[in-house]
Amino acid sequence: MPFTLIKGTFHVVGYSPDGDSVKFKAANPANWKKIEGRPKLSKAKNHVQLRFEGIDALETHYRPQVQGGVTEHQPLQWGLGACNFMLAALGIQNVKWGPKKGKVVQAVDGVQGYILTRAVDSNKYGRPVSFVYAGAAPEKDGAEVHLTPQRLKKSVNYKLVAAGHAYPTYYQTLFPDLRREFTLAVKRARTAKRGLWVADKMAGVIYASKKAITDGHPIFPKLFRRLIEHVQKGGTIGKFKQFLKDKKDGVLILPDAHHTDALDYVVKVKGKRVGLTVLPENLVFDPQG
Numbered sequence: 001m002p003f004t005l006i007k008g009t010f011h012v013v014g015y016s017p018d019g020d021s022v023k024f025k026a027a028n029p030a031n032w033k034k035i036e037g038r039p040k041l042s043k044a045k046n047h048v049q050l051r052f053e054g055i056d057a058l059e060t061h062y063r064p065q066v067q068g069g070v071t072e073h074q075p076l077q078w079g080l081g082a083c084n085f086m087l088a089a090l091g092i093q094n095v096k097w098g099p100k101k102g103k104v105v106q107a108v109d110g111v112q113g114y115i116l117t118r119a120v121d122s123n124k125y126g127r128p129v130s131f132v133y134a135g136a137a138p139e140k141d142g143a144e145v146h147l148t149p150q151r152l153k154k155s156v157n158y159k160l161v162a163a164g165h166a167y168p169t170y171y172q173t174l175f176p177d178l179r180r181e182f183t184l185a186v187k188r189a190r191t192a193k194r195g196l197w198v199a200d201k202m203a204g205v206i207y208a209s210k211k212a213i214t215d216g217h218p219i220f221p222k223l224f225r226r227l228i229e230h231v232q233k234g235g236t237i238g239k240f241k242q243f244l245k246d247k248k249d250g251v252l253i254l255p256d257a258h259h260t261d262a263l264d265y266v267v268k269v270k271g272k273r274v275g276l277t278v279l280p281e282n283l284v285f286d287p288q289g
């Protein structure tokens with residue numbers, strides 16, 4: 001199935017972008033009808049939040065949907081580093097943040113670019129799952145495009161992973177040839193200890209308190225989100241695996257081709273140590289995971 005090429009502009013002023021999400025305005029809103037699902041557009045500006053395909057940068061402002069939940073972040077050295085890298089890759093310059101890096105208050109905004117997308121992530125969020133590109137596209141707006149591994153390398157998605165600013169996070173929507181290209185970039189970045197890989201603790205972090213993952217070391221963002229949600233619900237580390245079992249994040253484990261319906265299968269908890277037992281590039285999550 002080909003991707004739809006949608007030209008437009010990227011916007012950050014008044015918003016809270018992070019390493020793998022940014023607002024986008026289509027030059028021709030009619031092109032949204034060419035993809036599966038309905039994007040959730042802002043009424044005032046027709047801006048839509050994008051979700052970058054294939055990657056997951058560290059959380060800079062995550063609020064779990066729990067009663068009384070508060071906003072948390074992963075270590076900002078790498079979370080904001082990913083955001084700054086993404087903005088620079090798009091050509092968004094002179095960025096000034098408001099208090100506590102909450103929102104962008106000033107920037108050279110509305111830069112030109114385009115996305116390649118096939119669908120939104122869900123009716124709830126309405127985010128086009130996209131490969132994101134700066135500058136002009138050779139094809140016309142709204143064209144159907146076959147995305148090759150060579151063109152993937154020009155995307156901001158790929159550049160973030162190659163520079164060590166994001167973890168690979170694969171869903172069933174990602175084609176195998178593109179997934180393989182991401183994985184090669186991940187392995188090179190990890191071997192060279194680029195970006196977050198110099199401090200990564202996804203294989204096992206000592207959770208003495210939440211500061212271990214909010215201010216200490218980077219871990220796989222999906223694991224971070226589940227752990228923060230569990231803790232904010234009053235859960236303990238000892239009961240974390242049961243929480244994951246009940247959560248039902250379906251995932252295919254490569255190369256064994258084994259599917260499990262919950263993350264507890266690939267997470268180990270020993271005392272206060274929590275980590276993944278499988279490298280993230282060997283996990284392919286169900287679409288609603």
